[in-house]
Amino acid sequence: MKVSFPHLGMLYVYLQPYINSLGMEAVVPPPTSKRTLDIGVRHCPELTCTPCKIIFGNYVEALEHGADTLIMLGGMGACRLGYSVRAQRDKLLALGFQFQAVTFSLLDAQADLVRVNRFLTGKSLFGALDSIRLLIDAMRAVDSLEQLALTVRPRELQRGETDRILREAWHAMECCRTRDDVRLFGQTYREKLAAVPCDPSREVLRIALVGDPFSILDAFFNMDIEKKLGRLGVEVNRWFWLGGSLDLFPIKDWLGLSRQKRAARLARQYVRGDIGGFAFSTVGETILLSQEGYDGLIHLAPFNCTPEVVAENVLLAYERHSPVPILNLSFDEHTSDAGISTRVEAFTDLLHHRRALRAREAGGVQ
Amino acid sequence: MTVRVGIPRALFFYLYYPLWQAFFEALGAECVVSAPTHRGILEVGATRATGENCLPLKLYLGHVRALLGRVDYLFTPLIRTLAYEEENCARLRGLPDLVRALIPEAPPILAPEIDVEGGTWKLTSAVLDLGLHFTRNPLRIRKAVEQAQVAHRTYETMLQRGIPLPEALSLLSAGKFGPFEDTIEWSGKTGGSDNSNRATFADSDDLEEPLRIALVGHAYNLYDEYVNHRLIARLQALGVALFTSAAVSEETARESIAKLDFKHYWTFEHELVGAAAYYLGQEQVDGMIVVVSFACGTDAVMLETLQELSSRFNVPLLNLVLDEHSGEAGLVTRIEAFVDVLARRKTLGVRHTAVSGTA
Numbered sequence: 141m142k143v144s145f146p147h148l149g150m151l152y153v154y155l156q157p158y159i160n161s162l163g164m165e166a167v168v169p170p171p172t173s174k175r176t177l178d179i180g181v182r183h184c185p186e187l188t189c190t191p192c193k194i195i196f197g198n199y200v201e202a203l204e205h206g207a208d209t210l211i212m213l214g215g216m217g218a219c220r221l222g223y224s225v226r227a228q229r230d231k232l233l234a235l236g237f238q239f240q241a242v243t244f245s246l247l248d249a250q251a252d253l254v255r256v257n258r259f260l261t262g263k264s265l266f267g268a269l270d271s272i273r274l275l276i277d278a279m280r281a282v283d284s285l286e287q288l289a290l291t292v293r294p295r296e297l298q299r300g301e302t303d304r305i306l307r308e309a310w311h312a313m314e315c316c317r318t319r320d321d322v323r324l325f326g327q328t329y330r331e332k333l334a335a336v337p338c339d340p341s342r343e344v345l346r347i348a349l350v351g352d353p354f355s356i357l358d359a360f361f362n363m364d365i366e367k368k369l370g371r372l373g374v375e376v377n378r379w380f381w382l383g384g385s386l387d388l389f390p391i392k393d394w395l396g397l398s399r400q401k402r403a404a405r406l407a408r409q410y411v412r413g414d415i416g417g418f419a420f421s422t423v424g425e426t427i428l429l430s431q432e433g434y435d436g437l438i439h440l441a442p443f444n445c446t447p448e449v450v451a452e453n454v455l456l457a458y459e460r461h462s463p464v465p466i467l468n469l470s471f472d473e474h475t476s477d478a479g480i481s482t483r484v485e486a487f488t489d490l491l492h493h494r495r496a497l498r499a500r501e502a503g504g505v506q
Numbered sequence: 507m508t509v510r511v512g513i514p515r516a517l518f519f520y521l522y523y524p525l526w527q528a529f530f531e532a533l534g535a536e537c538v539v540s541a542p543t544h545r546g547i548l549e550v551g552a553t554r555a556t557g558e559n560c561l562p563l564k565l566y567l568g569h570v571r572a573l574l575g576r577v578d579y580l581f582t583p584l585i586r587t588l589a590y591e592e593e594n595c596a597r598l599r600g601l602p603d604l605v606r607a608l609i610p611e612a613p614p615i616l617a618p619e620i621d622v623e624g625g626t627w628k629l630t631s632a633v634l635d636l637g638l639h640f641t642r643n644p645l646r647i648r649k650a651v652e653q654a655q656v657a658h659r660t661y662e663t664m665l666q667r668g669i670p671l672p673e674a675l676s677l678l679s680a681g682k683f684g685p686f687e688d689t690i691e692w693s694g695k696t697g698g699s700d701n702s703n704r705a706t707f708a709d710s711d712d713l714e715e716p717l718r719i720a721l722v723g724h725a726y727n728l729y730d731e732y733v734n735h736r737l738i739a740r741l742q743a744l745g746v747a748l749f750t751s752a753a754v755s756e757e758t759a760r761e762s763i764a765k766l767d768f769k770h771y772w773t774f775e776h777e778l779v780g781a782a783a784y785y786l787g788q789e790q791v792d793g794m795i796v797v798v799s800f801a802c803g804t805d806a807v808m809l810e811t812l813q814e815l816s817s818r819f820n821v822p823l824l825n826l827v828l829d830e831h832s833g834e835a836g837l838v839t840r841i842e843a844f845v846d847v848l849a850r851r852k853t854l855g856v857r858h859t860a861v862s863g864t865a
Contacts, residue, residue, distance in 0.1 A: 187806030219596070220803055223771035227810065411603045412584060412619070416596035446596040446803035449558045450604060456556070457607035470558060 142167050143260065144207030145244075146198035149357030149382065150286065150310070154278035155211075157316045161271045162261055164209075169202035172360040176201055177473055183231055184224070189442040190472045191354040192224045194361060199228065203237045210241045211256060219417035219447055246353060247418070249385045270319075277319050279383035281326035285309055288333045290377065293370030294345075295338040303367065305332050345374045345491050347436050348429040350422055352448045353380045355440035361471055362440055363480045372488050377434070379425040380418070403428050410454050417447030426455055426466065435491045436465045438484075443472035465490065509535045509640060511616070512577030514569030515542060517562055517598075518585065520671060520725035520752075524678045526581065528657035532650035533640040538577050540569040543732035547572055552830055554608045561799040561829055562726055563597055563604065565733065570609055579616050579639070580605070586621040588773040595772060595804045662755060670738075671729050671752050717746045717848050720785035722778055722812065723797030724805075725752050727828060734797060735834045737826070737841070741795075744845050749789055751781035758784055766815070775808040782812055786819040793822045793848040795841070800829035822847060 143159045144167040145151065152168045159166035170176070172194055179200045180193025195213055202210065214225025222245075229241055242259040244252045253272070254265045261268045285306065293302045309329040316322050347369060349356050356362065356378050369376050392398040403424030410427075414420050422439070430437055439455070441448035452468055459466055467487045469480065511530050513519060519539070527537045540547070543565060551568030570580060582602045585594055597604070602617035616639060618632040637647030657678065664674040719741065727734060728750060741748055754762075759780025763770070766783050770776035785791045796812050798805035809825060816823040824844040826837060 185806050185810040187801075187803075187809075189803075220807060222593070223807055226771075227807065410607065411600060412617070413586075413599075415600040415603075416593070419596065419600070444558060444801055444803060444806075449556070450596050450600040453556055453559065454600065454603050454607045457610065468556075 141165070141209050141260075142207045143209045143211065144169060144199075144202035144205075145211040146195040146202075146213055147172050147358065147360075148213065148354065149359070150282050151357075151382065153282050153310050153313050154275060156314060157278055157322070158271055158275035159260075161274055161317065162268065164260065167202055167205050167207040169198045169205065169207075172198065172358070176360075181473060183235075184228075187444065188220060188224065189445050191352075191358070191361065191442050191445075192221060192228075193473065194358070195221075196224075196228050196231070199232055200235070200237075203232065203239060208239050209260075210239050212241050212243050214243050214245065219445075221417075246385065250390075253386060274319050274322065276383070276386060277322045278313070278316065279386060281322050282313070283381045283383035284326065285329055285333065287377075287381075288330060290366065290370065291375050292333055292336050292338065293367070294373045294375050295340070295342055297337040297339050299371065301336050302333065302370075305329065305336065342373060343492075345435045345488060345495070346377070346433070347374050347438055347488075347491070348377045348379065348432075348434045349438050349440060350379050350426045350429060351438075351440035351451075352418055352422070352442060352445055355442055355471060356380055357382070361442075363471070363475065363477050365438070365440070365469075365480065365484065368481060368484055369488070372485065374488055377429075379421070379429060399428070400424075410458060411451075415447050415450050417445070419447035419451035422448065422451040423454055423458075426451075427458060430458075430462050430464045430466070434464060435495060436467065436487065438487070439466055439468045441468070441470050443470045443475075445470075465494070509579065510538050510577045511535050512538050512540070512570075512573035512580045512613070514566055514573060514580075514582075515540045516566040516569045516730075517601075517726050518583065520675075520729055522658070523675060524661040525654045525658035527679055529637075529650045529654035530581075530640075532653045533637060533646065535640050538573060540572040543568070543730050545732075548732070548830055555604075558801060560597065560801040560803070561733065562724070562802065564830070565726075565730070566601070567605065567608055570605055570612060574609075574611060574613070577613055580613050581616045584617045584619045586619060587623045588620070589776075590623055592773045592776060593771060594774070595802075597803075665753050666755050668753060671725060671750070715747075717793065717845065717852065718749065718789065718791045719746045719845075719848070720749045720751070720782060720789070720791040720794040721797070722751045722782045722785075722794060724774065724778070724799075727797045727799055728752065733799075733828050734826075735832075735837050737797065737837070740838065741841060741845075744842065746845060749785050749791060751778050754781035754784050762787060770808065770811060772804045772808075775804050775811075779808060779811050779815070782815055786815060786821055791821060792852055793824065793844065795824045795826065795844070797826045797828065800827050822851070 141164045143164050145155055147169060156166045156168060176197030177194055178197070180195070180197040184193045184196050199210060199212070212225050212229065214221040225243055232239070242256050244256050257263070257265060257268055257272060265272065289302050289306055296302050312325055312329070316325055354361065357380070359366070366376050390398065393400060400421070403421060406427040407420055407424030411420055411423050426437060426439065439452060441452065455466070467483065469483065513523065513526060530537050547568035548565060550571045551564035551566065554567045554571070555564050573580065582605050584599065584602050586599055587594060602615050605612055606615060616636060618636040620632065621628055633651060634644065634647060637650060641647060661674060661678055664678070665671060721728060721738070721741070728738065738748065756777055759777045762784035763776065763780035765787070770779050782794060786794070794812070794816055796809060798809055813823060822844070824840065826840065
């Protein structure tokens, strides 16, 4: 069985060891490129969102590279991806590809992991526990490396050092076979990242990214916004981490103590219930993060994303008294790199200015 | 003093107004409907929402704004699901929240949560909660629900008998048909048989019988004359027999689509595709016009399904996208050209079959 999947941030880095450990071959689709997008644009409905098109391009390229099984993103949920996944499967079959497919919904990651695992191996969760634990360990290791990189990047003395280490790390991950390998991998590269020469005196802004997970995770789609911000001297945090959404025993969640539950309680002041997609979490997390000492928030969404546009509009009511500025950015296949750079630079300038103003005011009071 | 409930003339208004009116009036409240869309309404709506919002939502906000000061409550139902295994658009699921966020000066919002998947009890309690704003007597609420159901059935029957939707609405809201009268005979002009004001169109005049065109789209797109530039009247003036998606009952639509082995994801779109399937299969239409609004997420993918359907039946399809800038001249040119094409096809005797290659 040759298993493939679309790109979603670093998904390929940890899905590879998992699929290999099941005794199957993982076919990593070529990195998302202009060609990927063009394939999607040609075959998907014109007015659908760009992530749907990019993901479709990934499928086509994966199948061209010989995959015969696809893990497809999508599922029930009011976002269009839930519909698209069916249309995409039909379209791929109509294009003459032969494959079997299983869907995976990010909204229901835990249950769907069990389902995908059963589909691939025919075993229950406990039957393939070793592989799943390997997957979760790998996710945590990758997430923690990325998290560390986000804090190191704005402070590094030699520009590009962090990214060089990260690239090396993703290569090294391909060789991980056991949980011990993963543990060693995590430790080695965390140390390497921590050893990057830094300038401690540099003034660093803190910005959190909220919005739709695809826009946050996919560097091709969001014009590498994390690196852009990092180079502008901004420490970035994301509300969504793939590893965080995959806790097999979410005890805190059951007790109502998790961050997710707290965010949901805050969101309820503005939204009555689930809107679809991740919009409900976006609303909650935006409120939560804006109160956690960040200098600003950036809301990322695909152009014309139905749930996120609702979230953005509902948040207009919050923004009237929000303690920090929120920048809305929407992306589609026509978004230009320069346009995003300009807006991000202007936003960071504004935040620097705002911080200086605050500092002066605070000084005046003393 | 009677309580005044404001109902924006947008979105669900075209589908459920008789039902809502019967319900609120049975509880002693008065329904206030905003005026038909005009320039001012759209402008207000467009300035309130961010640019990425869809046209129907902007119109809805404009209509809400137009009701301010004239009503005690604003009725904005939260229609989450209407059938099992189906969804509603995210914007409809967040409608009351959007209204509250974008029009903070709005009066108290009545937003019963209609969630069929949530079960009967959830539905009942939502309606009960709504009724308790007006009366303390649960039996009276129950009676109002019954009357509302009858009104809704009457409305649907009227539509299926070919009475144009605006006429059906005005007849029902004026109370010309008692709510319990189920036998309606309609003698007025219907969309199909109205050829009195036929324009002189060379091609279509040569035909013995008028062209049959299916008009598929959400009721709020088809019957908002400001937004669609009087599309229906214009088509009728061209002498075509119109078959609108509003005239197909939900059951017929669902049956027709089930036969074709199609499944759509959102309730309203599923029914529209079903209506199209019905007209293409049973009514032998010569062409199909699909009206969608710009930035409508669900219409975008529904269009794809309809295009597939039209090529399967070998029937030409014209797609009209409505937005706040769409010019009247562009629309007129396109529908006239489309009618010309259809007339030519018909005189040339292009077969209406699913066989490819005849065109």
